[in-house]
Amino acid sequence: MRAARSTATAVPSQFDGAPVSRACLVPDFEPREVLGRKGTRSMDRATALAITAVGALLEQLPGAHAAASEEMALVLGTSTGSVASIMSFTRDSLTGNKPFFVEPGRFPNTVMNCAAGHSAIWHRLRGPNVTLAAGRSTGLMALNYARRLQCRGRARAVVCGAVEEFSSERAWLDWHLASPSHGERLLGEGGERLLGEDDDRLLGKDDERLLGEGCAVVMLEPPHPGANPPLAELMAVQTGMFADAEHAGELLVRCLERAMGTTGISSHDVWAVAPCDAPEPLGEQERAALAEVFLGDVPLSLSAGRLLGDTSAASVAFQLAALLAAAGDAPDANGRYALLTSTDADGVVGCALVRLAGGDPA
């Protein structure tokens, strides 16, 4: 993030048949190379991303992990788990000599809590293990769920975030979602596919609208002696649901006002916002909502999407990571507030409000 370097790259041949030639992939991420060959033979990409990110987080904990694993919780967001695993398993059933000629070792990959369950096995996390789905706004739900687990005393330390993998299947679903007429424009008269090098330009995509992937997680815990210096404090999460996309903006305004109101702060106290920059028209609704709340004087606006691509359910998690990274470099952010916002095409909008605490997320 500091170098502001995009991760957009050519889609390697392992993603056979994807309708896009470029995507924002985690560089050189081969599950069996990153995690080793033991226990990874049937592992899907989303699970590997999650295990890796959770492991990287736990390495930063000062020795508390081993003692606390009974109570350490994991809350992980997703869109649909690994749609690649689900569809490839089904394809095996459809094309095999018998409909049950499917790989039993891959069956768990077809269930959406696979990444969370495997992360728990790998890292011995025996507290509440939760998977959530709410489209692009999933990360807000994950933060709220984690917050409630702690308020209620069901867990002290909560690993909280979201994961999304790139795959040919995901790319195809996204391709069809982007415009129903894609199929018509890109199919020849005989129904043959006309995809070629210029597809992304044909579809009007630039780097910002490329699909991205990854896993971002944070540790939520109450302050205690020996803990790492805190990066931020979670103050409030507010979400709502629109029936019409035209009302997304006003609903987001209400969420923002409620979050700031219950925390007792005004727009002047906000150092930065990290919006999700959803595809239009929701991106415009989001910007309009922020302009309204901040009376045109919107604070620093951080965008992870420009560099990371569209990470779908992991968007808010990456927005938070980008925010904490930026705050770590800005001493004037300490003690001030920041907002994450999200607007999802299926209807969920909302925000999370944090108070920045000055720790360095190195």
Added chain:
Amino acid sequence: MSVHAPQPVVVTGLGAVSSIGIGVQAFRQGLREGRCGAKPIEAFDVSGFEYANGCEVTDFDPEQLLERLPVHEFGRASRFAAAAARMAVRDGGFTTEALRAAPGLVAVGTTDGESRDLDHLALVQVTEGPEHMRPEVARRVSAGRLSLAAARELRLENVEAVSVPTACAAGNYAIGYGLDALQAGDVDFALCGGADALCRKTFAGFYRLGTIAPERCQPFDAERRGILTGEGAGMLLLERLDAALARGAHIYAEVLGYGLNCDADHPVAPNEQSIARCMSLALADAEVRPSQIDLISAHGTGTKANDVTEVAAIRQVFGSCPPRTISVKSMLGHSMGAASALASVACALAIDEGFIPPTINHVTTDPACPIDCVPNQSVPAELNIVLNNALAFGGNNAVVVLARHRNGHRAGHVPSPVPFV
């Protein structure tokens, strides 16, 4: 337990879409009669499988059961969730205006989300090519849409709408989340439960694992051969007690507490110690002793592994004379993400009306599963406190405690500190 005394949370409305009945009345009747939902699967092409029974919902009419949802924009599981939510609200005597005015939570658990649609997209992919996938089907598959469907059916805006895809424990997760959100004062009502639709993917997977029963589901039976895949939705309307009393709502039961934990051991095989610990967590959260539990609604899938492991865990927690332990999966099959929600609906009805739904298809109790499973016939029983287990792939365990509530008083509750084992 936290230091302050949280407000009690009660169940005031129920909705059920199931293979033994659609709607609370039919579902209740099915439970009392010990109705079996098993029949040959029609939902997908079963040629090539030696046997293919399931507990399918064949009489679901979205036109009749849904008022506002644009049906074709949502997949089958979402429609189930929305219909059950509508039923729960109606059953609870809430007007939609009153619901819209208050902040709420809509939490729908699921295992497979819209995998029926993903089945179809995979079929198109292999027969015609992925560019021929229908966009309107592709739009339906995001798992978050299940909770959105329920919220949209009821025109709710001021809601936190989230899907909880924690496999076969999802319904209990959602109910527990409703409890926490209500007790925190964040919301005034919670519509919680779970939904799933039959799909080829899931059937093929369990079949390959050798855990699909050829004919019927026989939990705790010596000859049990596995699960029957099922489908449906269960939704519960929850609110704080003072609000329920103020509007004169009928109270089915109170949600006393719940426990969540993770085996962190094996992706699919259950772990006895971890299951026992989850039940103990739930009891501690509810502040009840094992001896106060009148009935256990088991996860009880009917597989060799689950039933023996679960009963061993029950005996660990409850001793050598555990309470009667039933499995409604004997009737409903394994409805995946809907399973523990439908079981919770069944527990609420059992508590409210004073009967125990039976474990049907029972011939001989497996000596390795020494419990009284209330075989074949429902029996009348005064139930004060009931435990509902849910144990999922990924080692995701969630156990909910429900209790009778009459005239503003909680029946049988002894609010003294309990030793946590």
